[in-house]
Amino acid sequence: SQTIHQWPATLVQPVGSPLSLECTVEGTSNPNLYWYRQAAGRGLQLLFYSVGIGQISSEVPQNLSASRPQDRQFILSSKKLLLSDSGFYLCAWSYSTGRNTEAFFGQGTRLTVV
Amino acid sequence: AQSVTQLGSHVSVSEGALVLLRCNYSSSVPPYLFWYVQYPNQGLQLLLKYTSAATLVKGINGFEAEFKKSETSFHLTKPSAHMRDAAEYFCAVTGYGNNRLAFGKGNQVVVIP
Numbered sequence: 001s002q003t004i005h006q007w008p009a010t011l012v013q014p015v016g017s018p019l020s021l022e023c024t025v026e027g028t029s030n031p032n033l034y035w036y037r038q039a040a041g042r043g044l045q046l047l048f049y050s051v052g053i054g055q056i057s058s059e060v061p062q063n064l065s066a067s068r069p070q071d072r073q074f075i076l077s078s079k080k081l082l083l084s085d086s087g088f089y090l091c092a093w094s095y096s097t098g099r100n101t102e103a104f105f106g107q108g109t110r111l112t113v114v
Numbered sequence: 115a116q117s118v119t120q121l122g123s124h125v126s127v128s129e130g131a132l133v134l135l136r137c138n139y140s141s142s143v144p145p146y147l148f149w150y151v152q153y154p155n156q157g158l159q160l161l162l163k164y165t166s167a168a169t170l171v172k173g174i175n176g177f178e179a180e181f182k183k184s185e186t187s188f189h190l191t192k193p194s195a196h197m198r199d200a201a202e203y204f205c206a207v208t209g210y211g212n213n214r215l216a217f218g219k220g221n222q223v224v225v226i227p
Binding site: 006032034042043044046049051088090092094096101102103104105106107108110 | 148150155156157158159160163165204206213214215216217218219220
């Protein structure tokens with residue numbers, strides 16, 4: 001069966017510090033991968049998605065970047081965090097075989113920038 | 115492009131009463147529709163999905179939704195609310211050939227004993 005791991009679960013970082021959130025998927029090959037941010041009352045905002053190694057699409061301009069160094073690894077980064085980067089970050093994956101299936105979500109990371 | 119609208123960010127329902135959460139979609143291609151549930155500080159869990167088969171879809175935890183093309187709707191219902199149904203619910207849509215889900219803003223459901 002497929003599983004998705006996302007860590008850490010919670011993180012408190014000072015303004016101006018770097019960020020690295022990691023997500024890995026097991027049990028499937030060549031998944032589509034996604035990073036979402038969730039802010040209270042705003043639903044889920046798609047930040048980045050990837051259809052393959054090194055292929056990253058950014059949905060919104062921001063202070064964050066994403067990388068996919070391996071087929072089932074997706075990393076969200078920032079060189080200098082802003083207060084506005086606080087939120088709940090969710091990694092997700094979906095099949096890439098042409099079927100329009102649902103996305104499968106990790107447990108999320110609560111990021112607080114202080 | 116696809117989008118969904120969920121009205122009413124907070125929904126209060128009495129225990130044992132009907133749960134009804136509304137979702138209207140917009141899509142230029144035949145849509146695929148989903149309902150997710152999120153418990154506090156957790157990821158999203160799929161409740162049910164519509165993928166162009168039966169228009170009445172049954173999901174987990176006693177929830178069901180009906181796809182109505184004429185109304186561009188995919189409302190979520192449960193006949194009798196339980197305390198454990200208190201959570202946030204999201205409707206989402208994608209279209210054939212699209213890799214991305216578009217989510218609504220969510221409904222926070224409060225169940226009153």
